[in-house]
Amino acid sequence: MPLADELAGLPLVDQHCHPVVLDPLDRPAFELLLTEAHEGGPAGTSAFDSAAGLAVRRWCAPALGLVPHAPIDDYLVRRDELGSVEASRRLLAACGAVDLLVDTGLSAPGLCSAARFGELAGARVHEVTRVEAVVEEVAARGVDAARLGAAVVEELGSRAAGSVGFKTVAAYRVGLDLPATAPGAAEVRRAADRWLAAAVVHGGERARFRLDDPVLIAHAVHTALSLGLPLQVHTGFGDPDLTLHRADPSLLTPLLRALPPEAGPIVLLHCYPYHRQAAYLAHAFPQVVLDLSLAVNHVGVRGAAVLAETLELAPFGSVLHGTDGFGLAELHHLGAALLRQALGTVLEGWLAEDALTADDALRLAGMIGAGNARRVYGLGG
Numbered sequence: 253m254p255l256a257d258e259l260a261g262l263p264l265v266d267q268h269c270h271p272v273v274l275d276p277l278d279r280p281a282f283e284l285l286l287t288e289a290h291e292g293g294p295a296g297t298s299a300f301d302s303a304a305g306l307a308v309r310r311w312c313a314p315a316l317g318l319v320p321h322a323p324i325d326d327y328l329v330r331r332d333e334l335g336s337v338e339a340s341r342r343l344l345a346a347c348g349a350v351d352l353l354v355d356t357g358l359s360a361p362g363l364c365s366a367a368r369f370g371e372l373a374g375a376r377v378h379e380v381t382r383v384e385a386v387v388e389e390v391a392a393r394g395v396d397a398a399r400l401g402a403a404v405v406e407e408l409g410s411r412a413a414g415s416v417g418f419k420t421v422a423a424y425r426v427g428l429d430l431p432a433t434a435p436g437a438a439e440v441r442r443a444a445d446r447w448l449a450a451a452v453v454h455g456g457e458r459a460r461f462r463l464d465d466p467v468l469i470a471h472a473v474h475t476a477l478s479l480g481l482p483l484q485v486h487t488g489f490g491d492p493d494l495t496l497h498r499a500d501p502s503l504l505t506p507l508l509r510a511l512p513p514e515a516g517p518i519v520l521l522h523c524y525p526y527h528r529q530a531a532y533l534a535h536a537f538p539q540v541v542l543d544l545s546l547a548v549n550h551v552g553v554r555g556a557a558v559l560a561e562t563l564e565l566a567p568f569g570s571v572l573h574g575t576d577g578f579g580l581a582e583l584h585h586l587g588a589a590l591l592r593q594a595l596g597t598v599l600e601g602w603l604a605e606d607a608l609t610a611d612d613a614l615r616l617a618g619m620i621g622a623g624n625a626r627r628v629y630g631l632g633g
């Protein structure tokens with residue numbers, strides 16, 4: 253069978269994604285979900301005039317019964333005709349994902365439940381628990397500063413049982429230069445005093461706590477490491493809350509050098525534009541694996557180039573598939589379609605150069621599409 257046909261049928265594990273919005277979306281709402289920006293572009297411009305916008309027309313239009321490259325107005329009319337639920341179901345089902353690892357720590361108005369999302373996609377759902385959200389939940393219960401550190405340890409311990417992994421958004425809150433060793437109990441206590449006092453003054457309401465204290469984030473991250481599950485780390489680009497250079501995964505080097513023996517795999521998410529740094533870390537530290545979620549969607553037709561740069565140095569057993577689809581089922585669909593396209597372009601090129609055999613190419617695609625994630629998270633086949 254030609255490689256392209258094999259790739260079209262490759263079962264995928266989407267190791268980082270979020271549920272979708274099932275309410276009807278008008279054009280401005282759709283455009284906003286297609287970009288990492290918090291607001292629309294200048295008048296006269298469109299989010300569809302981007303690599304991601306072209307990719308929606310190329311890859312999502314056929315999933316809704318339109319010709320590839322259908323104009324975006326036709327696409328949105330068709331999406332409305334089908335209804336948001338049916339359009340999402342078609343786009344998700346066509347991803348070919350059999351397992352979805354869902355980050356449940358990010359909520360947004362209109363986002364459906366993880367269970368509903370799995371049902372629409374026809375896939376198994378596994379939960380990934382965001383450590384910062386756990387600290388915020390514990391604080392919102394009214395736990396005092398003296399008890400906060402221990403309560404976070406207890407809560408993360410009990411959440412580990414229902415999760416396939418943890419995730420940290422330290423890149424957003426404090427940057428990735430996390431301390432190599434866990435902060436001591438006294439330091440955690442002082443940080444909790446400081447953070448809770450400031451949160452009460454500024455937030456007024458404990459339910460709105462936002463964890464931005466570097467010591468408490470380090471405490472949560474080191475606690476998660478001690479529990480042995482894979483730890484996903486947001487790295488690289490994201491929305492404008494993030495300061496890009498503080499999300500360079502190479503800032504994690506001191507932590508990676510000092511990982512405790514009980515730590516599970518460290519999973520670098522997104523990585524772009526630091527995918528080469530991430531590939532180096534995966535090369536140098538066997539506990540490190542990575543994905544190109546979010547990145548592949550946004551770079552669109554350049555996905556093959558980004559994947560090829562990643563595979564320059566990353567061991568093939570360290571590269572996982574993820575979409576970071578959030579809100580729009582189009583994003584999950586694009587992540588899957590563009591991975592298949594990128595794998596096809598890279599592997600066909602290597603075959604043409606006689607760099608590997610057709611069997612090697614298929615095996616490598618299977619590892620990146622699903623096998624590596626099954627190993628890292630201990631998922632059944």
Ligand SMILES: [Zn+2]
Nearest residue numbers: 269270355576
């Ligand atoms: Zn995400």
